[in-house]
Amino acid sequence: MGKTSFELIPTAPYNFDLQWRFYYSSKEPQAETYKNGVWRRAFKIVNKLIPVAVTFSGTTEEPRLEVKVFSKINASEKRKLSEKITVIFRLKDDLGELYEFMDKDEILRGLRSELYGLRPPGIGASVFEGAIRVIIQQQISLRVAYAMTGALVRRFGEKVEINGELYYDFPLPRVLANASETDLRACKLSRQKSRYIKGLASEVANGYDLEQIRKMDDDEAVEELTKFKGIGMWSAELILITTLRRMNLCVPDDLGARKAVSHFYYDGKLQPGDIVREFSKRWGKFKGWAIYYLICAYNMELESARKPKLLTQHFFFFTKRKPVLKEKHQEYFSQGFYRR
16 A cells, blocks of 8 residues: 655644644544544545545644545545545634634633634535534534444444554445444434434435535525435534534524533523524624634633643633632632643
8 A cells, every 4th residue: 555645734823733622533433533633534535445644743823734645646636635634624714804803802802812723623524424423413412422423434434444543434325325224223323313314315325416505505505404304403504614614604502502602701691592693693704713712712611620730821811701710710720730
């Protein structure tokens, strides 16, 4: 098996570690895994399974990604690989205008500094993959969803082993379409989700071009996606955001979004989805970005409560912005829990 490598240059600022800190799996292939600074997965290019490993070098202001390919590839395959990785890693996103907007809001301005260079990872190398992964995530925690997706990928996805590491591709539509409900349920999926997945896979395997949704505007895409059983408004909007990079949207009914907005803007009193939807209008075309930064910052505060050994900058940022936490953080600080 041949081996080659090439570089991809993201727009700056770009923080590779932050991108994969909050939403990743090190053990369960999604198809990708992320462990010890290495992102791995296989891509099916035409009829060829190509395993790749992506690592980061450079700095936030001068970032570079090294892509190691454990297969001989031609110019066309390299181009297609580059396109898929660029989309998944959102390498061409320009954060400059976003950060100018965030500077106008006191809370978002603080998050911009704390999470500088953060971009959400894309979910899926295709609309089909993104849709299946979102269906699995419905009404369960991400940890449970990762386990279910991992089981699905291990059972039905193609794989190749390189130097003791397994590289997986996401299951093809025809494979999931031909899977029995019993086999799908063996991945800990509910009967209903198994039927949703099999139904969508059958439509795509029989010729429906799910990729055409990329060309639709938001309303058309939501209308088209919600024609499929198992995809409602929540799922359709999440597919548009996570797979199609439509960051002008948000999913205000998502519990994580509700908790994050409520935590930072409503003193922790959990707000319903309609309130969050109305509140998010102030962020205009940046609402998806604002919600994502708020969710990640909220997760950091949860980590802080569980693991109080934070950086000193976390102490000063959070105690200044959230007086209600000040007494507890001061206690941690005085006891030397914060690293200097």
